[in-house]
Amino acid sequence: MKKNFDVIIAGGGPAGLSAAIIAARNKCDTLLVESSKAFGYPIHDSGATFSEAIKDFNLSKGVITNRIDGVTIVSPKGYVVSTKLGEGIGYILERRELNRELAKIAANEGVEIKMPVKAVSPILSNGFVAGLQTKELIGGDNIEYKSKLVIDATGVNAVIAKAVGIHPGMSNIRWAIGAEYEMTNVELDNPNFIELYFGSQIAPSGYGWIFPKGDGVANVGVGITHISNERINPFKYLSRFIKEYPVTSKKLKNAQPLEYHVGILPIGPMFDQIVSDGLMIVGDAACQVSPHLGEGIRFVMKAGEIAGEVAVDAINKNNTSKNNLTQYEKQVKKEIYPNYRLLYKIHEYACSKDDESWERTIKHIENLIESNSGKKLIIKAVRGDISKWDFFTNTHILAFKGIKKILGQKWM
Ligand SMILES: Cc1cc2nc3c(=O)[nH]c(=O)nc-3n(C[C@H](O)[C@H](O)[C@H](O)COP(=O)(O)OP(=O)(O)OC[C@H]3O[C@@H](n4cnc5c(N)ncnc54)[C@H](O)[C@@H]3O)c2cc1C
Structure with a gap:
């Protein structure tokens, strides 16, 4: 050997x-x-990604389960903001298939796998x-x-x-724990929009999600950042998100689980x-x-x-x-x-927000996405491409006002 x-x-x-x-x-x-x-087993994530992941890494369409065109954001009290971001801006990946495809490419390149x-x-x-x-x-x-x-x-x-x-x-690092069900019979408002839910009852210092996979199937999960020393039980939050939270429980009233996934995510700092x-x-x-x-x-x-x-x-x-x-x-x-510090500050800021502050933020986001420059800025922020410079350019002046309200004066 x-x-x-x-x-x-x-x-x-x-x-x-x-x-x-x-x-x-x-x-x-x-x-x-x-x-x-098996490669990609057990699954421990939801497979949401931007379209570059497919192009930049020459992946086949076989790893894609659904196309994503937009996002719906829901506040703790159930205020809904929904917007199209661009056809095919992202995908939900078939996670097991992604690792299998990469393993096949590796084997073809001559990697010995044990x-x-x-x-x-x-x-x-x-x-x-x-x-x-x-x-x-x-x-x-x-x-x-x-x-x-x-x-x-x-x-x-x-x-x-x-x-x-x-x-x-x-x-010595910040980490989050996530739990999700892949569910069938999910009733979605838009089968190509991801849905993000904020609030202390949903996922403290994190968020809940519904990521549509097509044909009434979706990943339904919560991710919670471990900040205090309190023990987190993500399953408890996930159950509440599915059965009790008014907005999601309606969409999920006929839903049944196909798989359960759980995972720990080391958040940083890098x-x-x-x-x-x-x-x-x-x-x-x-x-x-x-x-x-x-x-x-x-x-x-x-x-x-x-x-x-x-x-x-x-x-x-x-x-x-x-x-x-x-x-x-x-x-x-x-x-x-290149802008890691800014992204980490956004994470810290989001973790520090209470429910009232999320209500205000989600309304500011609604104002921001009314303008093209505001929408572009939101996309950049979500992608992780945002820089301090973006806040100061004239083209984004309208968006700047909105973002300034969202993040507060302290970073400006
Ligand atoms: C709940 C949750 C949801 C997420 N959702 C998303 C999402 O929607 N989109 C997104 O882009 N990211 C998401 N992520 C993040 C994403 O899953 C990770 O960043 C990504 O999988 C990291 O890849 P990796 O190869 O570094 O580690 P992993 O994917 O964890 O791979 C590590 C591999 O090493 C193997 N291994 C472990 N220990 C050993 C050992 N001792 N010897 C040999 N092999 C070992 C494991 O079996 C595994 O195959 C999510 C994470 C979590 C926890």
Whole structure:
């Protein structure tokens, strides 16, 4: 059995698979270990993304379950604001299919895949990560694989990052917990609009959602940020959202569950250090989701691609030192999150809002989307493309007034 590789990737989610594809495509001898019995199983997210995810990563239509054209936002008291944002601006992905498609591409590029195999700990040599200790989950064998470079893409587990001490620990980051049912017989006002619900009774410091998948099927969920030390029971909020909240209980009166999904989302702040000698961390393991909305898929895939490119460069130069790998850190900040601080502030601000303040905010959003410039600004904000500069440009002067009301004076 082959036990030496250029690059080993721990974790076969969107981040790890994207890194593996780039590394293998560029002639690196690449191993990927995945602890689950199937790619994309169990599902732990809702699969909502912008259309760029399909174009930028050359994905097939097979990963799409529904087209998204607009959004409906609902206040704690049930005030509804609905707007078209653009035909096909986003998609709901078939999450299992996304990971399967990426795994097939990886296999075609020559990645060796081992599953269900758990990455247990790093092998260290002269201070460098030089491979992985793994455990075969069928058969129980412990196997050592050696490599010049390891990429930790194990999601919230961040197994290798924690072992080498570059993960600050879950108690030092903000995280959210989400629970959702995929349901059938959901009665939607518009089958191509996502619905977002705000309020302390729905999802404190978070939001509830209905993401339509077509044919009366939708993902119905809640995501709650863990801010106080109080234990959060997302299932309790989800049940209330489905059965008791007046707006949703009407739409869901005939709905029945098809699947239950639950997951933890590391929100941030994104780590400053995501490399070490012989190691890069990517995706949820490095807190690379957009902090203001918790959208991760397209961001972690981009980060995975950058990690893959930097891995290729490091292998070709025979230099996997931390110093050489810092180009990955720099590129993530520059290419994915030039405005990360602003997005994180939006997250903090949203978490601090009470129900009355959400009522006002949702009415301001309604005013804002009446103008084209306001709508464009909202789209930029949701995408995570917004910058401080957007607040000051003349073209967005009307929108600026609205946003200023939403965010308050303190950031202006
Ligand atoms: C409730 C919820 C809803 C969400 N909704 C959305 C959404 O609608 N849109 C969006 O864009 N993002 C969403 N996200 C965020 C998105 O799910 C993540 O950002 C994204 O999946 C991160 O990808 P990843 O590859 O870094 O990690 P993961 O997808 O978690 O993949 C990690 C992989 O590593 C494997 N693994 C773990 N430990 C080991 C180990 N020790 N050894 C080997 N393999 C291991 C796991 O089995 C898994 O396959 C949501 C998250 C949650 C929690």
